Each structure stands twice: as C-alpha cells, then as structure tokens.
Amino acid sequence: MNRAHERAAAVKLMAFDVDGVLTDGTIWYSADGDAFKGFSTLDGHGLKMLQMAGIEVAIISGRRSRALELRCENLGITRLHQGVEDKRGALQQLLDELNLTRDQAGYIGDDIVDLPILSACGFSATTGDGHPLMRGRVDYVSTRAGGRGAAREVCEFILEAQGKLTPLLERWLGESA
Secondary structure (H helix, E strand, O other): OOHHHHHHHOOOEEEEOOOOOOOOOOOEEOOOOOEEOOOOHHHHHHHHHHHHOOOEEEEEOOOOOHHHHHHHHHHOOOEEEOOOOOHHHHHHHHHHHHOOOHHHEEEEOOOHHHHHHHOOOOEEEEOOOOOHHHHHHOOEEOOOOOOOOHHHHHHHHHHHHOOOHHHHHHHHHHHHO
C-alpha cells in the first residue's frame, strides 16, 4: 500500500474547496450582478457516496455563494463554511467539533492559497488542472479537472483505500460489480 492509500484509509472527514474543485473555476455574472456556477452531478454523487460510507463531508470556501448553499442543501451537506479567510482554522474547528485528529482529515484544493489547509491534513489532494506548484505538495493528484470529475475521483480513491467502494457500487451494479 502506498503513502496516499495509507493516508486515505484514515480519512473520517473530507473537506472540499469549491471554485476550481467542485466547479471548473468559472464564475458567470448576469447584468444584475447575480453569480452563477456549474456543479458536476458526477462529483455530487461522489460526495453522497462518502456520506453513505459514514465519512463526514465539509465544504470550506473562501467565497460566499447562494448557488453553493443550494448545492449543499441538495446534497445534504450541513458542514458548509463560506467566506473563510483562514481555512486551516476552519478545519481545526471541525476537527475539534468531531473529536478527530488531523490524520483523520482530508482536503482537496486547486490553488496555492489552499496549501496551508492541505499541509494540516492527513490526506491531501489536488485536481488534474490545479496549480503546478500543488503537484509535489499533495498525496494525490486526480487525472480529472476541477468541476469535471476530480472530486468524484478523489472520493472513490478514499472509498477504495478504506475497502468501502465495492460494497457501495454493488448497490447499483448488483452481482456484476
């Protein structure tokens, strides 16, 4: 088992950045100033699978977005932290609240502003199209881009490392899994 697998196997809380991870990083503005973001259903199902496997899911984002609130509501994610300047501090609050250690936490971010929180986690990941400086500083680099399946890939990596992926897939695939 490699280091990334070992670290993913310990995850009990997985937190996600939004812009560039759960979205492709594009923010559309209407003439009235309303912001629009697109979320992948593929990624959303990955977050649901983590929840089904008993892994806590949190969102820690530097921006505020009504679209994100609605997406979290849709996915049943209650641990939503928006407009966060100190993501590492927000993670520590979650760990204290859940009585978990840093080794039991994971985070996926796509840009250098995420490095402080990534270094505070047992398992760290970035998207395939994340900033190049991220690659050598995380445990796992997805093959998929942000908003295009990267979060799902990371969710399945964690589930596989914990031996929970196949049982979850059997729910939909039956005996063919």
